[in-house]
Structures are given as C-alpha cells and as structure tokens.
Amino acid sequence: METYRLGAMEMRFAQLIWNSAPVSSGELVKLCQRELGWKKSTTYTMLRRLCERGLFQNIGGVVSPLLTREEFAARQSEEFIEQTFHGSLPQFLAAFSTRKKLSEQEIDEIRRLIDGQRG
Known part of the structure; x- marks a missing residue:
C-alpha cells in the first residue's frame, strides 16, 4: 500500500501547491522562498520527492496536482483506518x-x- 503520510514541511509545501496550482516551477521557487525561506534547490528536491510519490506533476515547468487536497485526505484516512483498525x-x-x-x-x-x- 502506498503511504500518504507527509511530514510537516512536506504538508506545508503541498498546501502551497494546492493553493496556487497550476503554478510555474519558477513561481513556486519564489513562493517557497517567501513563505518557507527555502532555496531553489530545496524547492526542487521537495517537488521531485512529491512528484515521485504521485501527488503532483511537473510538466513543461508547470506544477499541478495529481490528487486534490480532498482525495489526498481521503487516502490518508483510509490508510490510517487500515493500519490502526484493520480497515x-x-x-x-x-x-x-x-x-x-x-x-x-x-x-x-x-x-x-x-x-x-x-x-
């Protein structure tokens, strides 16, 4: 089963994308610098990580969600109930x-x- 847990900074980053999507990767870098104090390399590392996990995509320099915030929350809930209460x-x-x-x-x-x- 895929894991839909995010750390605190991953979640803040995901919220920025959901709130701004679709967003150019350059604009996302500026947004993360302003909101999170991140450097460009940190933003791209985090973006790559969350794209690999199937939450977002970066096509042609435009970042957009593969899962809505609501779909992500539903999957988190399902995972929690499965792991904690045997489904x-x-x-x-x-x-x-x-x-x-x-x-x-x-x-x-x-x-x-x-x-x-x-x-």
Whole structure:
C-alpha cells in the first residue's frame, strides 16, 4: 500500500501547491522562498520527492496536482483506518466516540452518509 503520510514541511509545501496550482516551477521557487525561506534547490528536491510519490506533476515547468487536497485526505484516512483498525470503519467510530461524544448533528450527518452508500 502506498503511504500518504507527509511530514510537516512536506504538508506545508503541498498546501502551497494546492493553493496556487497550476503554478510555474519558477513561481513556486519564489513562493517557497517567501513563505518557507527555502532555496531553489530545496524547492526542487521537495517537488521531485512529491512528484515521485504521485501527488503532483511537473510538466513543461508547470506544477499541478495529481490528487486534490480532498482525495489526498481521503487516502490518508483510509490508510490510517487500515493500519490502526484493520480497515474497520465501525471500530474507528467506536474508538473515536469513546473520547468525544458525537453531537446530534454529527450523528445525522453520519446517517446521511451511510444512507447514501446504500443507494
């Protein structure tokens, strides 16, 4: 299974791309220098790493996402539930709700999601 975990700086970098995409690699270098204090080489190293992991692409000097922020979050969630709860969403919800009581609104939203899956 591919891993969709990012370190803190990788996540900040990914957020910059998602917020700016599509963005030229030159503009991304300037953005990272301003926002993260990175040098050009650091930006390109990080970009190469995240492109190799299938999150972004750099074609013709234009950087764009291969996964939306939402798709990435969904894959992170799936991976966490798979590794921590052996893929059992009910076990995850049971563990989650023992520490945090779900509001009526949250319960209703979960019910709507489940009903939508029955389709």
